[in-house]
Amino acid sequence: ADWQTVKSYDDILYFKADGIAKIVLNRPHKRNAFRPKTVFELYDAFSNAREDRRIGVVLLTGAGPHTDGKYAFCSGGDQTVRGSAGYMDDSGVPRLNVLDLQRLIRSMPKVVIALVAGYAIGGGQVLHLVCDLTIAADNAIFGQTGPKVGSFDGGFGSSYLARVVGQKKAREIWFLCRQYDAQQALTMGLVNTVVPIAQLEAEGVQWATEILQKSPIAIRCLKSAFNADCDGQAGLQELAGNATLLYYLTEEGTEGKQAFLEKRPPNFRQYPWLP
Numbered sequence: 189a190d191w192q193t194v195k196s197y198d199d200i201l202y203f204k205a206d207g208i209a210k211i212v213l214n215r216p217h218k219r220n221a222f223r224p225k226t227v228f229e230l231y232d233a234f235s236n237a238r239e240d241r242r243i244g245v246v247l248l249t250g251a252g253p254h255t256d257g258k259y260a261f262c263s264g265g266d267q268t269v270r271g272s273a274g275y276m277d278d279s280g281v282p283r284l285n286v287l288d289l290q291r292l293i294r295s296m297p298k299v300v301i302a303l304v305a306g307y308a309i310g311g312g313q314v315l316h317l318v319c320d321l322t323i324a325a326d327n328a329i330f331g332q333t334g335p336k337v338g339s340f341d342g343g344f345g346s347s348y349l350a351r352v353v354g355q356k357k358a359r360e361i362w363f364l365c366r367q368y369d370a371q372q373a374l375t376m377g378l379v380n381t382v383v384p385i386a387q388l389e390a391e392g393v394q395w396a397t398e399i400l401q402k403s404p405i406a407i408r409c410l411k412s413a414f415n416a417d418c419d420g421q422a423g424l425q426e427l428a429g430n431a432t433l434l435y436y437l438t439e440e441g442t443e444g445k446q447a448f449l450e451k452r453p454p455n456f457r458q459y460p461w462l463p
């Protein structure tokens with residue numbers, strides 16, 4: 189793909205090419221751990237991709253390898269800025285703003301694909317989990333550390349994980365804090381496919397290209413339908429928002445607004461009560 193830089197950030201890289209956005213965590217010296225600033229930048233880039241009508245798919249990945257030759261997707265919250273009430277930003281405010289990012293990735297009506305090379309650990313494992321699809325390189329390693337490092341993600345990180353891999357496996361992942369390789373992740377349904385590392389980005393672009401041939405509204409409604417099954421009233425709100433969008437696009441929906449603007453009674457009698 190012919191990647192064009194969209195905007196300069198400190199902790200991430202952001203590119204676009206022909207319908208696809210690529211967002212790259214760029215702190216390889218910390219295995220791409222995120223601090224509050226990293227998350228603000230990710231939120232900004234994802235918001236930009238959401239607003240761009242030409243973008244249908246976002247690839248989320250990590251920069252690497254680091255100078256020691258090791259790869260990482262993301263190793264979760266940066267433990268060096270963890271204060272007594274969250275991860276500290278430059279002004280000393282403690283935050284857990286990655287939860288906002290998780291919701292944006294899940295609810296935005298574009299397909300988000302995680303490309304995982306190396307470690308996806310802690311909050312980094314949750315980040316790939318909330319993406320719609322995950323393509324793993326053969327060197328990918330997944331795992332949780334919360335109970336080891338004094339943290340946990342009781343939101344999507346546990347309840348949605350259990351939807352994806354089942355209750356027993358999800359409890360094992362969190363209670364034992366083991367690491368799982370790419371093949372194990374594939375077997376438990378945590379990732380969609382495993383490819384050689386040299387092929388990771390090309391595979392992501394190939395999946396994105398296939399998705400971009402499909403109907404945007406169909407994909408949009410499907411994503412909100414999959415979410416609605418897990419996300420309670422917020423999930424129903426997303427799905428219903430799409431029903432409203434489709435209604436606005438009909439002549440029948442437009443008639444109500446038109447009648448109001450023309451100060452006349454609406455003529456809904458011209459539309460059928462379909463069986």
Ligand code: 2NE
Binds near residue numbers: 219341
């Ligand atoms: C990722 C892992 C397993 C990699 O191990 P290894 O042996 O390949 O690398 P190493 O030497 O541990 O890490 C390389 C450098 O990256 C830093 C390390 O401190 C080290 O720095 P130097 O010693 O070279 O200066 N680094 C790695 N991960 C970091 C992190 N998360 N924060 C700050 N610096 C980090 C291994 O590094 C590892 O286990 N990392 C920690 C994983 C972890 O526990 N993450 C936090 C979980 S909690 C969380 O993410 C969270 C949550 O639970 C709820 C809400 C939001 C977030």
